[in-house]
Amino acid sequence: MTHTFFVRTSTQKVVQEAYWSQPVSLAIPFKTTLEDLFDEPNKQAFNKAFTQALWVKQQVFCSHVCIIEDAIELCFFVLSLEQNVWVLAIDYFDSLPLEIQEMHKQVLFHMIEQFAILFSKNQLQNSQVVYNHFEQIQKLNNQLVNTQRDLQRANRKLEVVNQELNNRLVKDPLTNLVSRYQYRSEMEQLIRKEPEALGLFAFIDIDAFKQINDTYGHAIGDQYLVEFSKRIQQMQKAYSCIAMRIAGDEFGLYVHGLEQIDDVFIQAFYKRFIQEILYEPLDTEVGKLQISCSIGIAIYNQDTSNLFELIDFADWAMYEAKRAGRQQxxxxxRQSFQTRFN
Known part of the structure; x- marks a missing residue:
């Protein structure tokens, strides 16, 4: 049940005219003192807003106060003009979404201000005129509230869709590795934490993957990639690294925060790669299928301090591994890279 009333009072809080009150039990009789509606603590809160309105004319002040009737909290809007004070009380304000309360409040402020101005110009003949005028504006305001709630529901649905889309951008939907859209950003975050540290980037290409797709179909090809991705994530046991899918059959591993990277470290990294990924064929619905990879390795803060160059350099080294016979x-x-067009 809605609890609301709209009255005009004297500067002493004595009701001079009650335009409406709902429900009937909340009737505000003529000559009633508004203070009678409150117990002592709530009376002080109401008086504060009322006094502020007396000090600053033609400005609406707002206060949330419980009335004795049913112990209901109402939101009071108070405005004074000349020797009159207008008080609007509503109980639904707090039920509005926070983001539209301020907008709703501004609408009510404007309505009360207009009533006060019309009254001072003797343009309001009776309470029914006031009520009808206020009711029409309130209907429009309620439509605004309903529209805002519809927009809220639509926004919540949009947030879910955006989150799902964001998840798809961050994670590759097939392999659940960091996606092609996100891996550079993930690498940049690691580098920003330790910009002077070394990093190893391994550009990985599955040898002869096209033959698997051509022979067994894309469904088996996808299954093959999923099983391969599960293995590549095992490298994270040995190294704090990012595992990513760069393209169809191209993957990457990036390890950052290293103090030294030499041939011994790289050989140990490749040995671990064999142990975790290449140790045996991959299981698929058509049986076990062989796995072989060509890998190119470039070092951040040795070969380059540019992330895009790092990826290009590792990509170049990967093709060098393929040209050398694959599975290595x-x-x-740099010298080989610089002379590639000579």
Whole structure:
């Protein structure tokens, strides 16, 4: 049940005219003192807003106060003009979403202000005129509230869709590795934490993957990639690294925060790669399928301090491994890279 009333009082809080009150039990009789509606603590809160309105004319002040009737909290809007004070009380204000309460409050402020101005110009003949005028504005305001709630529901649905889309952008939907759209950002975050540290980037290409797709179909090809991705994530047991899917059959591993990277470290990294990923064929619905990879390795803060160059250098080294016979790794060599077009 809605609890609301709208009255005009004297500067002493004595009701001069009651435009309406709902429910009937909340009737505000003529000559009633508004203070009678409150117990002592709530009376002080109401008086504060009322006094502020007397000090600053034609400005609406707002206060949340419990009335004795049913112990209901109402939101009071108080405005004074000349020797009159207008008080609007409503109980639904707090039920509105927080983001639209302020907008709703401004609408009510404007309505009360307009009533006060019309009254001072003797343009309001009776309470029914006031009520009808206020009711029409309130209907429009309620439509606004309903529209805002519809927008809220739509926004919540949009947030869910955006979250799902964001998850798809961050994670590759097939392999659940960091996606092609996100891996550079993930690498940048690691680098920002330790910009002077070394990092190893391994660009990994599955050898002869096209033959698997052509022979067994894309469903088995996808299953093959999923099983491969599960294994590549095992490298995270040995190294704090990012595992990513760069393209169809191209993957990457990035390890950052290292103090030293030499040939011994790279050989140990590749040995662990064999143990975790290449140790046996991959299980699929058509049986076990062989797995072989060509890997290119480039070092951040040795070969380059540019992330895009780092990826290009590792990509180049990976193709060097393929040209050398596949199923091996190659360390980036600048001299070979610089003479590639000669």
């Amino acid at each position: 790794y190659k360390r980036f060599e």
